[in-house]
Amino acid sequence: xxxxAELPLRERLSKLAGVxxxxxxxxxxxxxxLQQQLDRxxxxxxxxxxxxxxxxxxxxxxxxxxxxxxxxxxxxFELHGDRxxxxxxxxxTGMGKLAGRTVALxxxxxxxxxxxxxxxNFGMAYPEGYRKAMRAMELADKHGFPLLTLxxxxxxxxxxxxxxxxxxxxxxxxxxxxxxxxxxxxTVVIGDGGSGGxxxxxxADKVLMQENAMYSVISPxxxxxxxxxxxxxxxxxxxAFKPDAAHCLQLGVIDGIVPEPAGxxxxxxxxxxxxxxxxxxxxxxELDRYEPSELRRARRAKFRAMGVLG
Amino acid sequence: MPxxxxxxxxxxxxxxxxxxxxxxxxxxNTCPSCxxxxxxxxxxxxxxxxxxxxxxxxxxxxERIEQLVDEGTFSEEDADLRSADPLGFFDLKPYTERxxxxxxxxxxxxxxxxxxxxxxxxxxxxxxxxxxxxxxSMGSVVGEKFVRACESASGAGVPLVSVAASGGARMQEGxxxxxxxxxxxxxxxxxxxxxxxxxSVMTHPTTGGLLASFASLGDVVVAEPxxxxxxxxxxxxxxxxxxxxxxxxxxAEQNLHFGQIDAIVxxxxxxxxxxxxxxxxGNVD
Numbered sequence: 310x311x312x313x314a315e316l317p318l319r320e321r322l323s324k325l326a327g328v329x330x331x332x333x334x335x336x337x338x339x340x341x342x343l344q345q346q347l348d349r350x351x352x353x354x355x356x357x358x359x360x361x362x363x364x365x366x367x368x369x370x371x372x373x374x375x376x377x378x379x380x381x382x383x384x385x386f387e388l389h390g391d392r393x394x395x396x397x398x399x400x401x402t403g404m405g406k407l408a409g410r411t412v413a414l415x416x417x418x419x420x421x422x423x424x425x426x427x428x429x430n431f432g433m434a435y436p437e438g439y440r441k442a443m444r445a446m447e448l449a450d451k452h453g454f455p456l457l458t459l460x461x462x463x464x465x466x467x468x469x470x471x472x473x474x475x476x477x478x479x480x481x482x483x484x485x486x487x488x489x490x491x492x493x494x495x496t497v498v499i500g501d502g503g504s505g506g507x508x509x510x511x512x513a514d515k516v517l518m519q520e521n522a523m524y525s526v527i528s529p530x531x532x533x534x535x536x537x538x539x540x541x542x543x544x545x546x547x548x549a550f551k552p553d554a555a556h557c558l559q560l561g562v563i564d565g566i567v568p569e570p571a572g573x574x575x576x577x578x579x580x581x582x583x584x585x586x587x588x589x590x591x592x593x594x595e596l597d598r599y600e601p602s603e604l605r606r607a608r609r610a611k612f613r614a615m616g617v618l619g
Numbered sequence: 620m621p622x623x624x625x626x627x628x629x630x631x632x633x634x635x636x637x638x639x640x641x642x643x644x645x646x647x648n649t650c651p652s653c654x655x656x657x658x659x660x661x662x663x664x665x666x667x668x669x670x671x672x673x674x675x676x677x678x679x680x681x682e683r684i685e686q687l688v689d690e691g692t693f694s695e696e697d698a699d700l701r702s703a704d705p706l707g708f709f710d711l712k713p714y715t716e717r718x719x720x721x722x723x724x725x726x727x728x729x730x731x732x733x734x735x736x737x738x739x740x741x742x743x744x745x746x747x748x749x750x751x752x753x754x755x756s757m758g759s760v761v762g763e764k765f766v767r768a769c770e771s772a773s774g775a776g777v778p779l780v781s782v783a784a785s786g787g788a789r790m791q792e793g794x795x796x797x798x799x800x801x802x803x804x805x806x807x808x809x810x811x812x813x814x815x816x817x818x819s820v821m822t823h824p825t826t827g828g829l830l831a832s833f834a835s836l837g838d839v840v841v842a843e844p845x846x847x848x849x850x851x852x853x854x855x856x857x858x859x860x861x862x863x864x865x866x867x868x869x870x871a872e873q874n875l876h877f878g879q880i881d882a883i884v885x886x887x888x889x890x891x892x893x894x895x896x897x898x899x900x901g902n903v904d
Contacts, residue, residue, distance in 0.1 A: 477830030
């Protein structure tokens, strides 16, 4: 990797440590881990390494939104329904106490058992799910609660009814509400950050990714079947568009990486939740210092700057 | 008698080209709906709408602008913006090569043309997409141009008219292409806060990332007849859900029926419709 690419990464990593994103007793161990991340980046991940991260991001034992809610929130109260048509179980919304303060939560929810998977629609929301999410955003804004969103979806559901109910428009409006709110907002991609369905709830002041999460414009399979006309070429597609956290950080798309236990979050969900909690609290602590209007301005300016011109 | 060797030689490729009827159907000036064939100047005179059956052919960005604005009033902005290749993306060929080919083929720097103009004497800004440039896909340049068009509109205190034609985000720019969704959404928010209107025109096709960002956020959203406007394309929906798709899946008419858009406007009426909307938003006679 070139030095120009490496410098902003170093800067971001040091800033990350500087804002106490990784606080407490684990600080030194985690700084070391970040250093290792940087070292790995300098080596440039091989195609196989990128693909193995994609597999970890989708690992069926990986903790899902409710696994984290259970471990991080006290007094969690789930909010159901879009107040129009239905309650979309692919998106969980609610409010609870996170380290002593009331926080509004939106999270995409996958599942392990087959019946539960079907109920959660494999984490693929209908427009009703995004309308439910907008309700939670507006609730947070109205009452001054910080908003946490957890991204974990293969994508928005591509079905006939979903289209009829306005999937595209719902995703657009969900982002617009996030651009509008004046409370601190933090997004963590905790697994599969699948395209528009993910970004719908990810227009946040701080966007973080877990170490083995992925965030991408299209699924590797989808990309492979369009560009190579063969879904089997997914590992090659993933290597080409680099959906891993380190590359997202390097491209300026995310603000930080949340470390995971060795071998992936599923190896030690307790520790994974603790690390996630520390990162989220640290981010909220930092955002607390800003006036609401300043938050909104800075949030929009951050996304305004994304992209690379020739 | 010896057996015939290789009785299954596939000659379908040659046949395809040898079939004159098929060749006519593939011709860009042959109506895919009724089969009528036109000279290019005929089609241009009819705003590229089939005079026989009303089928709306695709319109390139510059021609669209000519169709819509008062003659000679368009002044282009930021024509010099070009894409970079942040991922060193290579599928069947390098992204840089695809970009160069697209520019050569279309004469455009990327899939969107922006600038200021007057429509029925009302000042506005335009952001018009060109499907011919890599399927109208949205990467960093399209996102940046749209944002600049918003900023230019709010600077001048005039509405922005967006004409979309796009397959969605540009895969070759990876996650940065996806980030053009929130980027353009933020720009629409700022435009609205500055008190300016966004009038969104969706043409065939407006799908994926476009529908999931600025194109859906118009104060008024209109579509051309028959335009496909779906978040997921029909092929993907069919593959993933194995649902039987209605014939008019995702079409403008369905979107109107389900309350996703305000009106379907035939191309011959588009200019007058935009003029009326600009007068209404301007709150003048």
